[in-house]
Amino acid sequence: MTDESRERAKKRLDEVKGFYSHLSIFLIINVILILINVLTSPGQWWFYWVTIFWGIGLIFHASQVFGKGKILSSEWEEKKIQQYMEEEAKKK
Numbered sequence: 642m643t644d645e646s647r648e649r650a651k652k653r654l655d656e657v658k659g660f661y662s663h664l665s666i667f668l669i670i671n672v673i674l675i676l677i678n679v680l681t682s683p684g685q686w687w688f689y690w691v692t693i694f695w696g697i698g699l700i701f702h703a704s705q706v707f708g709k710g711k712i713l714s715s716e717w718e719e720k721k722i723q724q725y726m727e728e729e730a731k732k733k
Contacts, residue, residue: 649716660706667699 671692678688 656706660702663699663702667695671695 671688674688674691678686
């Protein structure tokens with residue numbers, strides 16, 4: 642394994658860990674907000690506003706780590722170039 646590929650793998654691992662950390666904090670805080678809402682003002686639901694907007698941010702984060710955002714990145718382009726070069730080499 643080259644140093645460059647190790648660095649890319651480490652960067653990818655950090656991105657995935659960052660997403661799961663974000664998800665964990667989202668879940669913990671929203672459970673706390675639900676409890677606060679139920680205990681302080683039952684019948685007047687306000688916690689879902691935080692959940693909705695933060696959830697949208699979480700979806701964008703997930704798409705950057707796992708989805709379409711990764712497909713169009715320079716990392717993806719480099720992988721595709723390597724793939725096409727390998728395919729071309731096999732044909733010869």
